[in-house]
Amino acid sequence: MPVDRLLPTDESIDLLALVRDLCEHELAPYAAGAEESETFPRDAFRTLGKAGLLGLPYPEQFGGAEQPYEVYLQMLEEIASAWMSVGVGVSVHTMTSYGLATFGTDEQKARLLPDMVGGEMLGAYALSEPQAGSDISSLTTRAVRDGDSYVLNGTKAWISHGSHADFYTTFARTSEDPKHGISAFHVPGSAEGLSFGAPERKMGLTGSTTTLVNYDNVRIPAANLIGAEGDGMRIALSALDSGRLGIAACAIGLAQAALDVAASYAKERQQFGHAIADFQGMQFLLADMAAAVESGRATYLHAARRRDLGRTFTRDAAIAKLVCTDAAMKVTTDAVQVLGGYGYTREFPAERYMREAKVTQIFEGTNQIQRLVISREVLRSV
16 A cells, blocks of 8 residues: 655655556566566666656756655655565665765766766676675775776675676775775776676575676776775765665565555455454554554654765664664564465465565675664764
């Protein structure tokens, strides 16, 4: 069922209506089939791009929609509710564009950003490596300056949109400095020397391709360095703060979809002469599911509003990611329980929602890492 949104402008209300229409007619009808066949939803991203939804928080002068982050996240929740792989993909693309949009030079923004956020191109965030997940400082992919170019060698792992992306925001080592040895680069997807591993065989989000990305003497212009040499760690962590809010919103979209399925089923399923929704035990379960969804939504909106006001939001983003993804796992699991045996079959979407929820507790920093971030920020403030 549509969620009543608290949106700040008439423009954002109209935008939400557009998003809901696209979700109903262009995303939801195709989600189950594409996930079953493990088909990458490139056409869905093109549809969203043509509607101006791949650059929602970025400046209009560069092809974006210049929407507040709280508006962008609510749109993202709607998309994820209809098709989680696409919602996560929009979040990844937005995070991939963040580094250049925030730390790039005026020349870089004018040259690259319109194509990145204008709707036709899709990005990938190349940070993780086979032996470097949460420990960014252990990256081994290297970028060596060679005249007017950088030459990149190494392997990235767990890269969403791998082999499908049009550009890769890539983090590579440029020195051995433990704090300032990593730099960020804009790497075109057509760069010679890029190759990709076979898609990972995943529990969920099977429509979202995830691969290794190999850099074999990939030469890019030195002008594609984002920020200064050694700024990569700062850029990566800053992007992750915003990216975690994207995953939080997607998780709540998924949880809302699971709650809607469970509530509808409970009203229709008859046992002992009554709809199971008439039984207090079921009502309490649905109430707890709704409370988890609304609580999660409140945490990500609070963090987004701090971001929009220019305040620090690292702790708030970590809390939102932790609370929302844990809520998604619980609510989708409870939805399967509400449907009983049917919930365990592929005739209903509840089992897919449950499989998709699990990874939200893992990517963009595991929820154990979120607890470390939160505790560190709490202790720093006293």
